[in-house]
Each structure stands twice: as C-alpha cells, then as structure tokens.
Amino acid sequence: MDIAYEDNTPIPVTCTLMAPDIVCTYSKTAEPALEFSVLIEKQGDDAKPFRRKFAWRLPEHHMYRLSFELILRADQAMKEDGSLYKLPSFHLTYYEELLRASSDEEICRVLLHCIRDERDLKSVFTNLLTAAWLKVDDPILSKLTFLAKVYEKYIRAAADQGLLSTIFQKSSPWGDLRRAYSDIFEEIHTMDNPRQSSLAGMLVRAFLVIQPRPQSYADSWHADIFETSGVATILHPAVIEMLEAQVVYQARCFNYAVNNELCTTTPKTAFKTYVWRTLIDYSTIQSPLTGLLQDIRGNIDTNVRGRELIHRIGSPQTSESPLSTRI
Numbered sequence: 001m002d003i004a005y006e007d008n009t010p011i012p013v014t015c016t017l018m019a020p021d022i023v024c025t026y027s028k029t030a031e032p033a034l035e036f037s038v039l040i041e042k043q044g045d046d047a048k049p050f051r052r053k054f055a056w057r058l059p060e061h062h063m064y065r066l067s068f069e070l071i072l073r074a075d076q077a078m079k080e081d082g083s084l085y086k087l088p089s090f091h092l093t094y095y096e097e098l099l100r101a102s103s104d105e106e107i108c109r110v111l112l113h114c115i116r117d118e119r120d121l122k123s124v125f126t127n128l129l130t131a132a133w134l135k136v137d138d139p140i141l142s143k144l145t146f147l148a149k150v151y152e153k154y155i156r157a158a159a160d161q162g163l164l165s166t167i168f169q170k171s172s173p174w175g176d177l178r179r180a181y182s183d184i185f186e187e188i189h190t191m192d193n194p195r196q197s198s199l200a201g202m203l204v205r206a207f208l209v210i211q212p213r214p215q216s217y218a219d220s221w222h223a224d225i226f227e228t229s230g231v232a233t234i235l236h237p238a239v240i241e242m243l244e245a246q247v248v249y250q251a252r253c254f255n256y257a258v259n260n261e262l263c264t265t266t267p268k269t270a271f272k273t274y275v276w277r278t279l280i281d282y283s284t285i286q287s288p289l290t291g292l293l294q295d296i297r298g299n300i301d302t303n304v305r306g307r308e309l310i311h312r313i314g315s316p317q318t319s320e321s322p323l324s325t326r327i
Helices: 063-080 095-100 104-116 141-161 163-168 173-189 237-262 273-282
Strands: 033-040 050-057 088-090 125-127 229-232 304-307 310-314
Touching (some): 063 088, 063 104, 063 141, 095 310, 104 310, 141 173, 163 173, 173 237
Antiparallel strands (some): 033 050
16 A cells, blocks of 8 residues: 655555454354454544444355355366366356346356356366377467466465465466466467467367367367357456456555545545445456357357456357256
C-alpha cells in the first residue's frame, strides 16, 4: 500500500491477516467466514484507535473455494498420471448442466456437485500430448512440451503455496507459464502458413474444461482446430492473467481512492461506500477468451457468459437438460 498524509509523509500500514497463529473456531452449523478487523490509530488528545470488524463469507459453493478445489483436483490427477508431458483438457461430471446454468449461484452449486461426485481422478483431464502425437515432426512440438512442463510446475506450486502467493512471488512459476503460453502463439503467428503445424489445434482446447469424447475416438480429436464449447476456469492462463491484473488494479485504485479522500476539503463526506464500489465494478473479470472456433469451417462462437473465475463459451450439444443436479 502507498498512502500518505497531505504533506506526503507515508502512513505506515501493517497486516497480520495471514499470521501463523491465526485462530480457527470450529462450528458444525455456522457458515465459514474469515473474520478480521481494521484498526486505525490516531494522534492527538484522543488517541483511542478506531476499529471496525469485517467478515468474508466463504460458503462451500463460494467461487474462490471452488476454484482452489479445481487446482487441488488438477494437481492430484497430474501427480497420478505417469506421462512425461501433460497438456491437459479438463472434464467435469455435469458439464451439460454447467453450460445451462442460468445464474452465478446456480453455476457455483453445479460446480460444487461436479467436484463432490468425482469418483475417479483418471477422468479429471485428457492429456493431449499422447505418445503418438509426441512422435509427430512438428515445428511447435518443442514449445508445446515446454508449455506442458511449466504448466504442471505452476499447478504444483499453486496447490502447495496458494494461488495468489504463486502468482505474485518473485521468479514465479506463473511468469514462466505466461511466457511459454505467449511464445507458442507468437511462433504460430510468424509462420507463413499456420496449417504447417498439425499440433496447433491442441491450443484451442488446452486448459479448458470441455465435453469428454467417447473412448472409441482414441486421440484422433486432440489436434482438431475446433471445439464446440468450453469452460474457462482458474485452470486457464487467460483467467489467471486477468485475476493478476484485477488484483493489481484494485490495489492501485485503493491507494488512489484513500489518498484522494484524505485530501478532501469536506471530511464529513469522505470515504463514502459508493466510491469504492464504483472502482470494484470496473474490475470485474469478463471474457478472458472472446470465443471458440466451433467448426472446421472456421466459424467463431462468441457466446461467452460468465464473470470472475468461471466463463462458459458455446452452447450444450443436447436439446434437453438432465435433472441430476437441480436444487
């Protein structure tokens, strides 16, 4: 944080939100919440500090809790997979229901059921880089295998250290992943004819949650250049990048807003709630991906719905919605 008095003297700010001795109170009935206090110390005759308590409600279907469950799920599944290179497309049990969900609340509850009802980690993802595809002589193969390695390293770090800690640490695995992901697209962009790479189609579905294919398809579809639908979650680099940008933006907005309110000539009207809410509204994550190639003719489906850490692209293939997760 970078806030100061009118004479530009820095105002010291300390945080013990994640102290190692944090107290966790167990309750069978209460909704989980992270409770904390903000303490503002004053100078002068009345030195009694101002204190306000807050609580971040974290029910089991909270989007951030579900997103971290997706990371833990992916990490465990990748650990159990013996392949040297793992370039995943992910799967969920109730994929069709997730695409059809009509509200943020319903999306999160369906996703909760998806994670709860997972019975076999082998169905968590499909490794696009099978042994047969690794034998293909392709100009982007080396970059694709490197991308697979740094992605696995990132997922491992996020599962062990936490999502934001991994994103913002120095020499972060996230930095390596972002560069590798960007480099491979730059490589394809510089080709005279992108079709000279038979593996480029893997990037259409890599890291997305997609509809699983029948076993009879084997790995023939792994490099198709189209995908009829998909769900971008915290497992996709585009969503991770926007989360990083959101946190940076909110931190800078907080510094700006606080310094601006401290310098106001009308202190009684300072620090109104709407000032911060307006800035937060501007930071909502929308459309990390703008569409998907939906067929072999190259048509793009731009039907993107979602906010924050879950974004659905395209439409379900079946005309009727199963009722297995209706609440």
